[in-house]
Amino acid sequence: MRSLDPLDLYEIDDLLSDEERMIRDAVARFVDEKALPLIPKCFDEARFPAELIPEIADLGLLGSSLEGYGCAGLNATSYGLICQELERGDSGLRSFVSVQSSLCMYPIHAFxxxxQKERWLxxxxxxxxxxCFGLTEPHGGSDPSNMKTRARKDGDDWILNGAKMWITNGNIADIAIVWAQTDDGVQGFIVEKDFDGYEAREIHAKMSLRASITSELYFDNVRVPDANRLPxxxxxxxxxxxxxxARYGITWGPIGAATACLKEALDYCGERELFGRPVSATQSAQVKLADMARRITSAKLLSWRLGRLKDEGKLHPSQVSLAKWNNVRMALDIARECRDLLGGSGITLEYSAIRHALNLESVITYEGTETVHQLVIGRELTGHNAF
Amino acid sequence: MKILVTLKRVVDYNVRVRVKSDGSGVETDGVKMSINPFDEIALEEALRIKERGEAEEVIVASIGGDEVQQQLRTGLAMGADRAIQVSADGDVQPLTAARTFLKLVEKEEPGIVFLGKQAIDDDANQTGQMLAALWDRPQATFASKVELADGKATVAREVDSGLETIEVDLPAVLTSDLRLNEPRFVKLPEIMKAKRKPLETLSLEDLGVERAGGIEAVSYEPPPQRGGGKVVESVDELVSELKSKGLL
Known part of the structure; x- marks a missing residue:
């Protein structure tokens, strides 16, 4: 009987096109050869590896699913596979690309x-x-309709006041896409870093996404020309x-993190001998490993289906919620269990499980907390809004 | 000038190779396959030569079933202009490969045929040399530096004693060593463009290649497991251990 790839028991690879596989492999090589040698130290030192940005751009990873303006115009599954491979490296790396592509380039492209498109994209x-992308505010992120940041028309300009919180890339950003209340409803503004009254402050002492920059943004009477409003x-x-x-991409990312953890645990348990046999020959380890493979397999199928729905233009936000909830929870649990399987080694940055587990604590919170996504599905099932 | 680069599909160098349980070969089901790394280096060098304006066209060729089209597409995404698949089933021995490439050489008339010095699956290190002999043209193997001028290639070769520099008249066969260059990363927009580049499929029969059958693989087995190490207390004990094993 033929043997299966332990990391692809359902041969989901066969569901991908040749181009999609090539795209995944190209990103995987970048992650293995360029990013992973840097990441553990960056995580330890709480430093974003900005030196990788030129190579990330050169590969075509920024705004890869947009058409024109120097972007690659890839399909949804390809974008997902990019997220998957980047997060196999580190959630911080994937967050950087998600924010640049989905939260900043996408709104300029779409709105x-x-x-603006020719100037920025x-x-x-x-x-x-x-x-960087400013939506969440200090008083809470799950209730954006209660936004406090305001933009007031003043002649041909707008005057922006307020604050944004938990902003990935904030301190390295040249522009911020800032959402603010206006007399006409919420609108988006492109705030340039040298505008008077705009300030980004880095958030320190994080125990998660340490290889990524997280900031607070402050707007004190910032004058923004109307030409910088997304019309x-x-x-x-x-x-x-x-x-x-972005959430669509985030359904794929944690598959990468979980796969990295499972591969590491399989290798470790295969080589580590206890009581005269490898740990992987014990029932307790096998049950855990088998259960991880089961959960990764179903997460992959969810994201694969989501990608096809997105390319067919049929994607429903509740479908994204289900996969974001399922896949991040899957990866967080697997990372924690792998940390445990690795014993003492599992608490060090020499192995990746604890780094992924800590990162995923952010991923399960940002872009809609697990509870928010559960309530989205609840509303879809019952018709009642229980937020 | 055209450069013909040959690409062999092999088990990816990162994969831990497993021998099939019946010893008939190496497991390739569900195993990641890639371009032979030395061939990828050869392609990188050919692309750099073209980018310097010293060649007009880079053609990649591979022998095998339709699965080798994946490696050819990767070569096209790296920057090759077109691809040729020579379809063939089963084991292709070095002499068969050399005969096949000779037919492609007669068809394409390249100034350089660039191969990897060897493939990491069978490590034969024969195809380039055999092709040079069949073609009756010079060869410069194990290249770690290549410069072209006035219809000649100056090639630094990695040999046991260090580097040997030779000059060969073109057309010639070159084979790449590990340190020749570091192959580029495939860029995602190039992958999409590669879809539209021409890929021609021929067969051994179309080309009139006679298969060579000189080598028969009898059985495969994994290397023996390494025994555990031993910690010695002193240099004297180390020396006597080494002596007892006939190593000193």
Whole structure:
């Protein structure tokens, strides 16, 4: 009987096109050869490996699913596979690309003027302009309709006041896509880093996403020209549609993190001998490992189906919620269990399980907490909004 | 000038190779396959030569079933202009490969045929040399540096005693060593463009290649497991241990 790939028991590879596999393998090689040699030390030192940005851009990973303006125009599954491979390296790396691509380039592409697209997108695809996305505020992230940041019209300009919290890339960003209440509903503004009254402060002492930059943004009477307002969207559907793009990618990312943990645990348990036999020959280890493979397999199938639905233009936000909930929970649990299987080694950065587990504590919180996604599904099932 | 680069599909170098339980070969089901790393280096060098304006076209060729199209597409995504698949079932021995490439050489008339010095699956290290003999042209193998000028290639070769530099007249066969270059990363937009580049499929029969049958693989077995090490207390004990094993 033929033997199966332990990391692809259902041969989900066969569901991918040749191009999709090549894209995945190209990103995987970058992660293995360029990112993973740096990541554990960056995590230890709480430093984002900004030196990787030119190579990330050169590979075509920034705004990869957008058409034109120097972007690759890849399909949804390819974007998902990019997220998967980056997060096999580190959630911080994937977060950087998610924010740049889905939260910053996507809204400019979808809601921006032609001048805005031509000014920003090619530079952002090339990694020369970095973006961050300001929606969440200090008083809470799950209730964006209660937004406090306001933009007031003043002649041809807007005056922006307020604060944003938990902003990935904040301190390295050249521009911030900031969502603010106006008399016309929520609107998006491109705030440039040298605008007077704009300040980004890095959040320190994080125990998660340490190889990623997280900031607070402050707007004190920031004057923003109307030319920097995203003209083609009003209301919360603007920022929420960005989140839907990013969350789609986040359903794939944790598959990478979980796969890295399972592979490491399989290798470790196969080599570590206790009581005269490898740990992997014990029932307790096998039950755990088998259960991980089961959960990774179902997560992969969810994301694969989601990718096909997205390319067919049929993706429903509740479908994304189900997969974000399932896949991040799956990966967080697996990372914690792998940390346990590795024994004492599992608490060090020489192995990746604890780093992934700590990172996934953020991933389960950002872009809609697990509870928020459960309530989205609850509402879908019952018709009652229980938020 | 055209450069013909040959790409062999092999088990990826990161994969821990497993022998099939019946000893008939190496497990390839569900195993990641890649371009032979030395061939990838050869392709990288050919692309750099073209980018310097010293060649006009880079053609990649591979022998095997339709699965080798994956490696050819990767070669196209790296930057090759077109690809040729020579379809063939089963084991292709070095002499068969050399005869096949000779037919492609007659068809394409390249100035350089660039191969990896060997494939990491069978480590034969024969195809390039055999091709040079069949073609009756010079060969410069184990290249770690290649410079072209005035219809000649100056090639630094990695040999046991260090580096040997030779000059060969083109057309010639070159084979790459590990330190020749570091192959580029495939860029995602190039993967999409590669879909539209031409890939021609021929067969051994179309080319009139006679298969060579000189080598028969009898059985495969994994290398023996390494025994445990031993900690010695002193240099004297180390010396006597080594002596007792006939190592000193």
């Amino acid at each position: 921006g003027s032609e001048e 090619p530079e952002m695809a090339a990694g020369r302009v970095i973006g 083609n969207v009003k209301g919360l559907k603007g920022p929420l549609s960005c989140l839907n793009q």
